[in-house]
Amino acid sequence: MPSPHDFKLQDGTVVDHLPVGTAARALAILGLPREGPVTVGMNVPSTRYGHKDIIRVEHLELRKSETDRLALLGPHVTVAIVKGGRVADKLRLEVPERLVGVIRCTNPTCITNHERISPVFDRVAASPLQLRCAYCERFGSEPFPFIA
Amino acid sequence: MPSPHDFKLQDGTVVDHLPVGTAARALAILGLPREGPVTVGMNVPSTRYGHKDIIRVEHLELRKSETDRLALLGPHVTVAIVKGGRVADKLRLEVPERLVGVIRCTNPTCITNHERISPVFDRVAASPLQLRCAYCERFGSEPFPFIA
Numbered sequence: 038m039p040s041p042h043d044f045k046l047q048d049g050t051v052v053d054h055l056p057v058g059t060a061a062r063a064l065a066i067l068g069l070p071r072e073g074p075v076t077v078g079m080n081v082p083s084t085r086y087g088h089k090d091i092i093r094v095e096h097l098e099l100r101k102s103e104t105d106r107l108a109l110l111g112p113h114v115t116v117a118i119v120k121g122g123r124v125a126d127k128l129r130l131e132v133p134e135r136l137v138g139v140i141r142c143t144n145p146t147c148i149t150n151h152e153r154i155s156p157v158f159d160r161v162a163a164s165p166l167q168l169r170c171a172y173c174e175r176f177g178s179e180p181f182p183f184i185a
Numbered sequence: 186m187p188s189p190h191d192f193k194l195q196d197g198t199v200v201d202h203l204p205v206g207t208a209a210r211a212l213a214i215l216g217l218p219r220e221g222p223v224t225v226g227m228n229v230p231s232t233r234y235g236h237k238d239i240i241r242v243e244h245l246e247l248r249k250s251e252t253d254r255l256a257l258l259g260p261h262v263t264v265a266i267v268k269g270g271r272v273a274d275k276l277r278l279e280v281p282e283r284l285v286g287v288i289r290c291t292n293p294t295c296i297t298n299h300e301r302i303s304p305v306f307d308r309v310a311a312s313p314l315q316l317r318c319a320y321c322e323r324f325g326s327e328p329f330p331f332i333a
Contacts, residue, residue: 070206070227077225079218
Protein backbone atom coordinates (compact mmCIF):
# COMPACT_ATOMS: atom_id res chain seq x y z
CA MET A 38 0.00 0.00 0.00
CA PRO A 39 1.64 3.27 -1.05
CA SER A 40 1.95 5.71 1.82
CA PRO A 41 1.47 8.22 3.24
CA HIS A 42 -1.81 8.76 1.45
CA ASP A 43 -4.09 9.36 4.35
CA PHE A 44 -3.59 12.82 5.70
CA LYS A 45 -4.18 12.98 9.41
CA LEU A 46 -7.07 15.24 10.22
CA GLN A 47 -5.83 17.76 12.77
CA ASP A 48 -8.61 20.29 13.00
CA GLY A 49 -11.78 19.71 11.11
CA THR A 50 -14.94 17.75 10.72
CA VAL A 51 -15.83 14.14 9.98
CA VAL A 52 -19.24 13.35 8.52
CA ASP A 53 -19.63 9.67 9.25
CA HIS A 54 -22.11 6.85 8.64
CA LEU A 55 -23.51 8.34 5.49
CA PRO A 56 -25.53 5.78 3.52
CA VAL A 57 -23.62 4.29 0.62
CA GLY A 58 -24.09 6.44 -2.46
CA THR A 59 -24.74 9.72 -0.65
CA ALA A 60 -21.18 11.07 -0.54
CA ALA A 61 -21.65 13.11 -3.72
CA ARG A 62 -24.78 14.75 -2.29
CA ALA A 63 -22.98 15.44 0.98
CA LEU A 64 -20.11 17.10 -0.89
CA ALA A 65 -22.62 19.25 -2.78
CA ILE A 66 -24.34 20.25 0.47
CA LEU A 67 -21.01 21.33 1.93
CA GLY A 68 -19.86 23.02 -1.27
CA LEU A 69 -16.80 20.78 -1.44
CA PRO A 70 -14.11 20.72 -2.58
CA ARG A 71 -13.10 24.19 -1.48
CA GLU A 72 -9.87 25.17 0.18
CA GLY A 73 -8.08 22.59 2.22
CA PRO A 74 -7.82 18.81 2.11
CA VAL A 75 -10.86 16.57 1.86
CA THR A 76 -10.99 12.79 1.93
CA VAL A 77 -14.01 10.78 0.88
CA GLY A 78 -14.72 7.11 1.48
CA MET A 79 -17.40 5.48 -0.64
CA ASN A 80 -18.82 2.08 0.19
CA VAL A 81 -16.09 1.52 2.76
CA PRO A 82 -16.52 -1.05 5.52
CA SER A 83 -18.42 0.02 8.61
CA THR A 84 -18.34 -1.98 11.82
CA ARG A 85 -21.81 -0.73 12.67
CA TYR A 86 -23.77 -0.82 9.45
CA GLY A 87 -21.78 -2.98 7.03
CA HIS A 88 -20.88 -0.25 4.59
CA LYS A 89 -20.95 3.51 4.57
CA ASP A 90 -19.77 6.68 2.95
CA ILE A 91 -17.63 9.10 4.96
CA ILE A 92 -16.18 12.59 4.45
CA ARG A 93 -13.33 14.23 6.36
CA VAL A 94 -12.62 17.92 5.91
CA GLU A 95 -9.81 20.03 7.31
CA HIS A 96 -10.74 23.40 8.76
CA LEU A 97 -14.48 23.27 8.33
CA GLU A 98 -17.16 24.11 10.82
CA LEU A 99 -20.64 23.16 9.79
CA ARG A 100 -23.61 25.48 9.84
CA LYS A 101 -27.07 24.44 10.93
CA SER A 102 -28.35 24.71 7.37
CA GLU A 103 -25.71 22.17 6.37
CA THR A 104 -26.26 19.71 9.23
CA ASP A 105 -30.04 19.85 8.63
CA ARG A 106 -29.45 18.81 5.04
CA LEU A 107 -26.90 16.14 5.98
CA ALA A 108 -29.39 14.68 8.45
CA LEU A 109 -31.79 14.12 5.57
CA LEU A 110 -29.30 11.85 3.80
CA GLY A 111 -29.65 9.01 6.30
CA PRO A 112 -30.81 8.00 9.78
CA HIS A 113 -27.38 7.38 11.29
CA VAL A 114 -25.27 10.29 10.07
CA THR A 115 -22.88 11.62 12.71
CA VAL A 116 -20.62 14.64 12.79
CA ALA A 117 -17.37 14.54 14.75
CA ILE A 118 -15.42 17.71 15.49
CA VAL A 119 -11.71 17.04 15.56
CA LYS A 120 -9.28 19.35 17.34
CA GLY A 121 -5.59 18.72 17.70
CA GLY A 122 -5.99 15.32 16.10
CA ARG A 123 -8.54 14.14 18.65
CA VAL A 124 -12.32 13.94 18.65
CA ALA A 125 -13.45 16.98 20.62
CA ASP A 126 -17.16 16.53 20.08
CA LYS A 127 -19.48 14.12 18.36
CA LEU A 128 -23.13 14.52 17.55
CA ARG A 129 -25.68 12.29 15.93
CA LEU A 130 -27.63 14.33 13.42
CA GLU A 131 -31.37 14.52 13.79
CA VAL A 132 -33.86 15.96 11.39
CA PRO A 133 -35.43 19.01 13.04
CA GLU A 134 -39.15 19.06 13.79
CA ARG A 135 -39.65 21.75 11.17
CA LEU A 136 -37.70 22.43 8.00
CA VAL A 137 -38.03 25.86 6.46
CA GLY A 138 -36.54 26.51 3.05
CA VAL A 139 -34.59 23.25 3.04
CA ILE A 140 -36.45 20.97 0.62
CA ARG A 141 -39.01 21.60 -2.09
CA CYS A 142 -42.52 20.25 -2.26
CA THR A 143 -43.00 17.82 -5.13
CA ASN A 144 -46.68 18.69 -5.50
CA PRO A 145 -46.85 20.86 -8.63
CA THR A 146 -50.05 22.49 -7.38
CA CYS A 147 -48.66 23.38 -3.95
CA ILE A 148 -48.72 27.10 -3.34
CA THR A 149 -45.00 27.03 -2.47
CA ASN A 150 -44.31 26.27 -6.12
CA HIS A 151 -46.32 29.27 -7.28
CA GLU A 152 -45.75 32.01 -4.73
CA ARG A 153 -42.57 33.31 -3.19
CA ILE A 154 -43.01 31.36 0.03
CA SER A 155 -40.34 29.24 1.66
CA PRO A 156 -41.41 25.61 1.64
CA VAL A 157 -42.11 24.30 5.14
CA PHE A 158 -42.06 20.64 6.14
CA ASP A 159 -43.06 19.13 9.47
CA ARG A 160 -41.43 15.99 10.77
CA VAL A 161 -44.45 13.85 11.56
CA ALA A 162 -42.41 10.70 12.22
CA ALA A 163 -38.76 10.15 13.05
CA SER A 164 -38.09 6.52 12.29
CA PRO A 165 -38.79 5.85 9.56
CA LEU A 166 -38.57 9.52 8.64
CA GLN A 167 -41.79 11.14 7.43
CA LEU A 168 -41.93 14.75 6.34
CA ARG A 169 -45.16 16.48 5.40
CA CYS A 170 -45.59 19.76 3.60
CA ALA A 171 -47.13 22.29 5.97
CA TYR A 172 -49.09 23.87 3.13
CA CYS A 173 -50.53 21.10 0.97
CA GLU A 174 -49.88 18.16 3.36
CA ARG A 175 -48.18 16.02 0.73
CA PHE A 176 -45.48 13.76 2.12
CA GLY A 177 -41.96 14.28 0.92
CA SER A 178 -40.20 11.30 -0.59
CA GLU A 179 -36.55 10.41 -0.91
CA PRO A 180 -34.34 11.58 -2.41
CA PHE A 181 -35.44 14.92 -1.02
CA PRO A 182 -34.98 17.81 -3.46
CA PHE A 183 -32.74 20.26 -1.65
CA ILE A 184 -33.11 23.98 -2.06
CA ALA A 185 -29.62 25.23 -2.86
CA MET B 186 -9.15 11.12 14.90
CA PRO B 187 -11.94 8.54 14.65
CA SER B 188 -10.73 5.17 13.39
CA PRO B 189 -10.66 2.92 11.53
CA HIS B 190 -11.77 5.05 8.64
CA ASP B 191 -9.15 4.22 6.11
CA PHE B 192 -9.78 0.86 4.62
CA LYS B 193 -6.59 -0.90 3.71
CA LEU B 194 -6.41 -1.51 0.01
CA GLN B 195 -5.70 -5.22 -0.48
CA ASP B 196 -6.16 -5.78 -4.19
CA GLY B 197 -6.83 -2.86 -6.41
CA THR B 198 -5.55 0.27 -8.04
CA VAL B 199 -4.24 3.63 -6.84
CA VAL B 200 -4.39 6.61 -9.20
CA ASP B 201 -1.90 8.99 -7.69
CA HIS B 202 -0.52 12.49 -8.26
CA LEU B 203 -3.63 13.77 -9.95
CA PRO B 204 -3.67 17.57 -10.15
CA VAL B 205 -5.79 19.21 -7.48
CA GLY B 206 -9.34 19.52 -8.72
CA THR B 207 -9.28 16.60 -11.14
CA ALA B 208 -10.58 13.87 -8.84
CA ALA B 209 -14.18 14.32 -10.01
CA ARG B 210 -13.11 13.94 -13.66
CA ALA B 211 -11.04 10.88 -12.77
CA LEU B 212 -14.03 9.29 -11.02
CA ALA B 213 -16.15 9.98 -14.10
CA ILE B 214 -13.52 8.41 -16.38
CA LEU B 215 -13.51 5.28 -14.23
CA GLY B 216 -17.28 5.19 -13.86
CA LEU B 217 -16.97 5.39 -10.08
CA PRO B 218 -18.46 4.71 -7.67
CA ARG B 219 -19.40 1.21 -8.71
CA GLU B 220 -19.16 -1.93 -6.63
CA GLY B 221 -16.55 -2.04 -3.96
CA PRO B 222 -14.85 0.55 -1.74
CA VAL B 223 -13.36 3.74 -3.15
CA THR B 224 -11.44 6.42 -1.30
CA VAL B 225 -10.72 9.84 -2.71
CA GLY B 226 -8.30 12.46 -1.46
CA MET B 227 -8.74 16.00 -2.71
CA ASN B 228 -6.08 18.65 -2.21
CA VAL B 229 -4.18 16.39 0.16
CA PRO B 230 -0.50 16.97 0.88
CA SER B 231 2.00 15.55 -1.56
CA THR B 232 5.67 15.23 -0.76
CA ARG B 233 6.51 15.59 -4.42
CA TYR B 234 4.23 18.28 -5.74
CA GLY B 235 2.81 20.10 -2.73
CA HIS B 236 -0.79 18.99 -3.16
CA LYS B 237 -2.62 16.39 -5.16
CA ASP B 238 -5.78 14.44 -5.66
CA ILE B 239 -5.69 10.65 -5.28
CA ILE B 240 -8.12 7.76 -5.82
CA ARG B 241 -7.89 4.25 -4.44
CA VAL B 242 -10.21 1.54 -5.72
CA GLU B 243 -10.62 -2.03 -4.55
CA HIS B 244 -10.84 -4.71 -7.22
CA LEU B 245 -10.38 -2.56 -10.29
CA GLU B 246 -8.13 -3.15 -13.22
CA LEU B 247 -7.81 -0.25 -15.59
CA ARG B 248 -8.28 -0.47 -19.34
CA LYS B 249 -6.11 1.37 -21.84
CA SER B 250 -9.02 3.66 -22.73
CA GLU B 251 -9.17 4.68 -19.07
CA THR B 252 -5.43 5.18 -18.55
CA ASP B 253 -5.22 7.23 -21.76
CA ARG B 254 -7.88 9.56 -20.38
CA LEU B 255 -6.32 9.69 -16.93
CA ALA B 256 -2.99 10.63 -18.51
CA LEU B 257 -4.67 13.71 -19.99
CA LEU B 258 -5.59 15.01 -16.52
CA GLY B 259 -2.02 15.86 -15.57
CA PRO B 260 1.67 15.31 -16.35
CA HIS B 261 2.54 13.29 -13.24
CA VAL B 262 -0.34 10.86 -12.86
CA THR B 263 0.76 7.39 -11.77
CA VAL B 264 -1.11 4.13 -11.42
CA ALA B 265 -0.08 1.62 -8.78
CA ILE B 266 -1.38 -1.94 -8.85
CA VAL B 267 -1.76 -3.31 -5.34
CA LYS B 268 -1.89 -7.04 -4.65
CA GLY B 269 -2.02 -8.60 -1.23
CA GLY B 270 -1.65 -5.18 0.36
CA ARG B 271 1.63 -4.42 -1.42
CA VAL B 272 2.50 -2.47 -4.53
CA ALA B 273 2.92 -5.06 -7.26
CA ASP B 274 3.44 -2.67 -10.12
CA LYS B 275 3.64 1.05 -10.71
CA LEU B 276 3.51 2.97 -13.93
CA ARG B 277 3.77 6.61 -14.82
CA LEU B 278 1.03 7.44 -17.28
CA GLU B 279 2.02 8.92 -20.60
CA VAL B 280 -0.20 10.40 -23.24
CA PRO B 281 0.02 8.14 -26.31
CA GLU B 282 1.40 9.54 -29.55
CA ARG B 283 -2.02 9.25 -31.13
CA LEU B 284 -5.45 9.49 -29.52
CA VAL B 285 -8.36 8.04 -31.47
CA GLY B 286 -11.87 8.62 -30.21
CA VAL B 287 -10.70 9.98 -26.85
CA ILE B 288 -11.27 13.75 -27.03
CA ARG B 289 -13.34 15.96 -29.28
CA CYS B 290 -12.10 18.70 -31.54
CA THR B 291 -13.27 22.13 -30.42
CA ASN B 292 -13.26 23.52 -33.95
CA PRO B 293 -16.94 23.70 -34.92
CA THR B 294 -16.01 23.46 -38.60
CA CYS B 295 -13.82 20.38 -38.20
CA ILE B 296 -15.08 17.49 -40.25
CA THR B 297 -15.09 15.27 -37.16
CA ASN B 298 -17.96 17.36 -35.84
CA HIS B 299 -19.99 16.84 -38.99
CA GLU B 300 -19.30 13.31 -40.17
CA ARG B 301 -19.26 10.06 -38.28
CA ILE B 302 -15.49 9.96 -37.94
CA SER B 303 -13.62 9.29 -34.73
CA PRO B 304 -11.64 12.37 -33.77
CA VAL B 305 -7.89 11.81 -34.00
CA PHE B 306 -5.26 13.83 -32.15
CA ASP B 307 -1.49 13.65 -32.53
CA ARG B 308 0.80 14.39 -29.62
CA VAL B 309 3.12 16.94 -31.13
CA ALA B 310 4.80 17.82 -27.83
CA ALA B 311 5.01 15.99 -24.52
CA SER B 312 6.01 18.60 -21.97
CA PRO B 313 4.14 20.82 -22.00
CA LEU B 314 1.54 18.64 -23.63
CA GLN B 315 0.41 19.70 -27.09
CA LEU B 316 -2.26 17.79 -28.98
CA ARG B 317 -3.22 18.63 -32.54
CA CYS B 318 -6.28 17.49 -34.45
CA ALA B 319 -5.18 15.22 -37.29
CA TYR B 320 -7.96 16.55 -39.51
CA CYS B 321 -8.15 20.33 -39.07
CA GLU B 322 -4.84 20.82 -37.22
CA ARG B 323 -6.37 22.85 -34.41
CA PHE B 324 -4.62 22.42 -31.07
CA GLY B 325 -6.62 20.95 -28.25
CA SER B 326 -6.81 23.00 -25.05
CA GLU B 327 -7.41 22.02 -21.47
CA PRO B 328 -9.71 20.90 -20.08
CA PHE B 329 -9.91 18.36 -22.88
CA PRO B 330 -13.49 17.38 -23.75
CA PHE B 331 -13.61 13.62 -23.31
CA ILE B 332 -15.72 11.40 -25.51
CA ALA B 333 -17.71 9.24 -23.12
